[in-house]
Amino acid sequence: MALTGVEIFKLLPKTNCKKCGHPTCLAFAMKLAQRQASLDACPDVSEEAKRILGEASAPPIRPITLGAGDKAVKMGEETVLFRHEKKFVNPCAFAVEVKDSMSDDEINKVVDEVLNSEIDRVGQKLRIDAIFVSNASNDAGKFESVVKGIASKAPAVPLIISTNNPAAAEAALKNIADKKPLLYGADESNAEAMANVAKAYKASLGVTARGLDALSALTEKIKGLGVEDIVLDSGARSAKEMLEANTFIRRAAIKKNFKALGYPVITFVQRDDKMLESLVATLGVTKYSSIVVLSSIEKWKNLALFTLRQNIYTDPQVPMQVEQKIYKIGEPTPESPLTITTNFSLTYFIVSGEIENSKVPCRLAVMDCEGLSVLTAWAAGKFTASKIAQFIQESGIENEIKHKELIIPGYVAILSGAIEDKLPGWKVTVGPREANGLPAFLRSKV
Amino acid sequence: MAFAAPKETFSGKVFEVIIGTDKTAVFGGENVLSFHAFEGNVPHRPVIAYEVQDIVPDDWPETVKKVYDSVSGDPVTWAKYCQDTLNAKAIALRLLSTHPDRENRSPEDAAKTVKDVLAAINVPLIILGSNHAEKDSSVLVAVSEAAKDKNCIIGKAQEGNYKTIAAAAMANNHKLIAMSELDINLSKQLNILITQMGFDKEKLITDPMCSALGYGLEYTYSVMERIRLAALTQNDATMQPPMLADVGMYVWKIKETQASDAELPLWGSLAERGITWEAVTAASLLMSGAELLIMRHPEAVKAVEKFIDELM
Structure with a gap:
């Protein structure tokens, strides 16, 4: 939670030396509280104060980048619960699931759909942002070759590698370590091994647990193991569970500055009924998901979801304009x-x-x-x-x-x-x- | 650090509204944000009403028009079809023929249509004018009387015509939709003006004005969220009526629900695109606070009902 000007003032040297360019330490503290000044301007601040202020000024939801290059997606950094208060910062990413048990033709078809998903709407280019590759075959070799194939066919598209088997994770990641993928599938049983793989290949780590209590304990543990770029899966799968979990996570992070849940959220909305899937995805877009994993990406569904995301993530303080x-x-x-x-x-x-x-x-x-x-x-x-x-x-x-x-x-x-x-x-x-x-x-x- | 669920409870509550006399429908009554049953009371699911018009819907896109081809020549047949075949929980009868630019039919004609429809159905009826402020003030007075004591919803009262419409709704025991244009302050002001006439605030339904996905949806979305937060956190009675999203009429006129696959291949199949557009618009407005929806396509209604099932 952000500190007030007075709380910050107590941590400053209180010498009113003016070296920071402000007439008094209190004036400087007020500017810091409004984020209009940087602590670096004070030459005499203690290490202790730096640590406390640094923690307090870190965004309540950690910024994480999925993928590398032009098509990388920024996630997290949100500051509010309702879009009228302030702009929602980083639009959620849409990912489509590819199972490594699918035939090559099926996989190629989905990858082509992703590559051709880009649509221009009101001046913005919108597309399916990522491919979620799951190790449905349970075969590490198969997983490795499918991930490798997708990465060569769609080199710029960010990847999410889904497996709870650290060996399969390593097999898949070793070929795409430069692409900043997300490794999804750390749980209580494999946390240590998965954290090691994520660290070795500089991937961010998706963690899952049943319930937010267990999830917070797990993220603390994984942070302790040296992985800081974490993405949360609360285990919620029905719309009802999702709304509850996402609301609690966002509130805990923003209103309580609860660091253990201050990470972007991944949400799974796959349904046999594609129309219903679009609506559960709507819940993800409006209510705080950073990644929404879809089972299919029909053009009609994409257009509706892209448009919704664009609407929800526009800046309410800047009027939306159309081209002259x-x-x-x-x-x-x-x-x-x-x-x-x-x-x-x-x-x-x-x-x-x-x-x-x-x-x-x-x-x-x-x-x-x-x-x-x-x-x-x-x-x-x-x-x-x-x-x-x-x-x-x-x-x-x-x-x-x-x-x-x-x-x-x-x-x-x-x-x-x-x-x-x-x-x-x-x-x-x-x-x-x-x-x-x-x-x-x-x-x-x- | 142990996790404690950050539940929020509020002093305010949305008014509960019951409509109809035979089969009734109830919505509102919650003391939390939409579907937040994990921290408060959400006694009722939102109600979706099927839209019926008193005129052949020639201007509806084919995807939705063809659903009603065999019944849309007559509002009574159409309404019965929605009730009996589509299992509509409520019917919204839009008296579009009364618009001066359409058939300019008289308030008496409209009153007869309303009586005929009421005689044919037992689910609640929402009676809507043609959104011509001046004509609506005579049409909605006549239909309020024709539907006396049937506990309908009359709409829409706007800044320019609320006095006569609210008086008629009050005299004939109906609920009333108060519509303003995408502004929380205008909405509050209109509700105050109507209640100052002696109209019971618990019989109002707020329509902050709908917009379609891609066509200003975010404005409706945020106005609704702000109204609901004012109702709950400030316990502001003028903001506590349940909210309406009149989805169908805004969705089924835009390009995304009309342009063919051939014309815009990047947009995908027209039929599914149109239905999804209506369903996604409705679903997002449910998230921002709507309790009463007016929709057109049965497949979109079905999808939204399934979505509500998952949320409740």
Whole structure:
């Protein structure tokens, strides 16, 4: 738990020497508490104070990276329980399970699906992040060759190696030690051997125990054995158990600064019913999982889960923006109406939704106003006659359409004359104030 | 260091709402966050109502429209199909034909439809206007009277029309949906205005406005979470009505539920994509606090019911 300014002050030299650039030790302590200063600025601080402050300032959930290179996934570092308080930091990773007992063809098919899973949505590239390879065959040699095969076919994709047999773990890891994999499967019976393998191959270690009591004891033990990058499996498999375990883990880490559970969580949602699997994955995304292991990655399922993850992990304090451009809704002809609005994502979604409702094919010009809504953007001087005129001229839309009529939002009716002055030959029409007036308005135009 | 389960208990509680007269449905009543039965009381499962319209749903995408092809010409047949064949726990009748841009049918026509549907079903009925604030205020008054004492939910009362609608719901013993647009303060204010008229706060249902997955879902999600936290941690009675997620109408108009596989091969099979979109939207809003859902596709409803089974 973060220390208060006064608690930090008690640990400082209290000499008010100003060498840190602050007038007093108390002022420096206050800045430290707000994380606006670094303890390194104080030349006289004791080792004891460094240790206490260092522990207190460590993130409540340990940051861990899965994989290496471009496609590595960062996990942990979360600071809140609810996304409206502060942005959720590291979006959870989706992994698909491959069993080493599957045929080569089956395995290759899944690996291909992973490699082709990338989708671009609202400017972000989204994909299945990792492959979870399990030693279902119980054969170390088989496991080694399957892992090796996957690593050569998909060298950039992070791997999770699942086995509770330290010998099989070692066989699999020795070929991929440079890839920062996650070794999953340490439990009370094999903790020492698994910790040694993880250490030897610089893998992070997934630990599992029934119940959070046993799990905390196990993570302490494994930390004592020298492995610090730990991922938690509470053993929860039903949605009910998962919600309870994930809630307790997140609360314990963030509200109680309980270090033994201050690690990312891996969640298993595999179900025969793929639709239900999507919903249990929804629980993982919304409620605190850092890795969600799926049984299959159909494109329709991926799209829904990627979109959900994107929604939940957006920064609630930064308005979501859509790209500035002229969007086609339906199949507009050169005669179809042209409307304009701002690029606040919610504005865009509501306006484009209502245009879709109208069934009138349309062009919607979305102008970059730094993610502000129409009225706010207008008030802030970002949605003005001259900027609108410039956007329309530079968009090249004049070559695409046969008319020169621009429909503006009713709330900025006042701009119509000024836009006409700046866009010679254009007619500006004032549309409805609220988007829900658009269907009737557009239908009356055609 | 030994682990102690960090349970949280709250002073506040969500109001419990019972609807219907013959077969009833109950939702709300919990004193914890969604499905947190491990630290408090979650007496009821969320209720999913099937959406029925009084007009042929020509604008619904094929995936969901075709499910109702043989029944959607008549709201009574449609409602009975949902109740008898799909085992609906409640029906949400949307009187879309009354919208001035649709058929502009009269409040009297709407009242007759409501009477006919009520005579045909025994599960609870949610009666929704066409979301045209002005027209709804006359339509919803007429249907409230037509459904007198049937313990329906009437909706939606909004800032611009709540007075007449709330008065009619009150006079005819119905529950009432209060809808505002994605803002906790507006939602609180509307609930206060309605209760100041003498409307019982325990008969309200809050609709903070739904959004589809990918189309502003995170706004609905967070407004719901904030409302629920205010209800529980601050014991704020104006925030304690259960919440509605009107999922179907927001989901089945977006591109992801309509664009064909051929058009967008990267998005995968259209049929499953559409159903999943409705189910995932519903499931995430259940996590953020919704107790009453209005949905369209039976496969999506089934999946969400299974998900609730696993959570309860």
